[in-house]
Amino acid sequence: MPCALLGDRASGKTTFLGLLYSAQVKYGTGVQDDFRFHAPIQSLNIMSAVYEGMKDGRFPSATLKEEITELGFVFGYLRKVVGKLPYYIRQQNWMHPFSTLRFSAYDVSGEDIEEFIETGIASRPLIQQLLKSVVVCVLVDCSKMTTEIDTPAYKKMLRYDSTVAKLLVSFQTYKKQEYDRLKDSGVRADAPKIYPVFVLSKFDTLRDDVLARLGLHRGFPDNNRARKEYAEALLRVFVPQTLSQIRGGKVAGVSMDKSAYFLSWVRTETHEGMDPVGQAKIVRTGFAPEGGGEPDFSYDEYVNFIEHFRDIAHKIPDEILEAERFQAQVMARSA
């Protein structure tokens, strides 16, 4: 299941992927053993370099960021029924003990997106792959959230909102066209669905005056409904076009109603009364039985993020099977 990761320049995409990898490593080596992951060698090379750097207190370098165009992980979730079986049975391959999900994140350049938006034609393979995504993960950089309307940050956010809204609409249009094609070919398919995921990146940089203006407190709630309300209160102000087009998907025949919201932060070293010079250093956790020397980041949020895909993993295969069946039929007809 391809997952598109959208984020403005310097919105923290690589850091997000690095922290996700870090969370996968920690969560995937937990005692429970109900989550496993695999990374292809190219992705592993890049992610381990990012991970090493973070464990050394450094943010990803510009050179590393440039190397990333596509990153893939395979997430494996222990199926509930299997989890109840004796250990030696659930280890058998014929049991298919894990529901798997291919998580691919594409880092598409601004130029590629602009070209696609201007022409409406997905000529580049990366954009074509991007449009096939079932999960769209949008990074919203909290450091750019400001209520001062004459600042470059405010204008950047306005532009970013327009770009993401346009991309979401192009996703919807693509999915709807695919669905109509399936229907016309006589294939029964479920109505198209996209799972949007919003990640509020650099959440620790969100300014107090912004929160106060919106009547929000600093902590992100635990309860799903309250999380949604909290996140939407921010999105409503800073990316309203995106939020309205997510909701509007249903009107266009592509449901995007199952949005999920997560936040991301990584603690950096601060010296009282002094502004940091250059790139801030990442704070690392102390050593403990469950691990240590890790970047101090919103680990629980990343675990929630990984867990969010567990449900999707159980739903997606049918849709993929439909598409595969359709492809097979098309090939059979053309033969």
Added chain:
Amino acid sequence: MPRVVIVGDRNSGKTTFLGLLYAAQVKFGSDKADGFRFHAAFESLDEISGVFQRLMSGSFPDAATKEGIREIAFRLSYPKTRLGVLSRRRSRGASPDPSASFQLILLRSFEDEVARWRSGGSVAHGTLSGALTSDAIVIMVDATSLAVADEEGELATLGKYDEAVEALLLAIKRSRDQAEGKLLYPIFVFTKFDRVDPKVLRRAKLDGDPPEVSKKGSHADYAKRLVDRSMPKTMSAIQSGGRRGLRFGTPWYFFSWVRTEEPLPGRAEKIRLRHSGAIGWEPDYPSDEYLSFLECLAGIAADTRP
């Protein structure tokens, strides 16, 4: 899909109107109540989000942005509990789809086109051809062009503009004289109403501000008094009925304005942005009028459904 053409004088605020209409859709389409949803077509979004960005940063659309906007297509829907007009039409056995698509078409330099057509050109080949098959026509009335004729006289008519709109309406009527039972909905939108000359309102014995849009009767009466006097030919064309062919529906009226900052020498006019509770900043404009306009479109969609 109902087609709605928008006509107006040059600089009457057509692009700003569309930009504010989109801003209202974004506002109501992202609010906490989730009582209204819309979807903009990709091609339209590309253009209109440019206007939106300018409005939200306090600038009016520039010439390049205006040039890019020709037509906007969107689909809007109210959830079942707040279907309003759509639900009433639905319960009468119309289509079960609670959403409706629209195509809003801007007729640029329409007065020139009408003049060309009146001097022997063909309406079917110019930009006016879009109007011939429309379901509604939005007639923009620039409130700054309303004036008093003389010391004790009536309001001045909008002369050429009035004649051009009348000619267009009659051309549409003529081109569809075989269309039995068809209705064309006229919608008047007063733009820049915050700058209307107070003398005009005094002469027409009207208050400084129009009644709230929720007070439908008095709101329409207020507008009608201005339209009757400033666009008499257009009004007479709308009222001229016949037993056969296309008929005009009862006109709808709306008011639009966007407040601006105190002008500074050497600086372009800036839109005043207001802080608006849960949605941050927005241009200082009558969003309720725009919401009502959207409901009006929804009503037209319900009526024009086959």
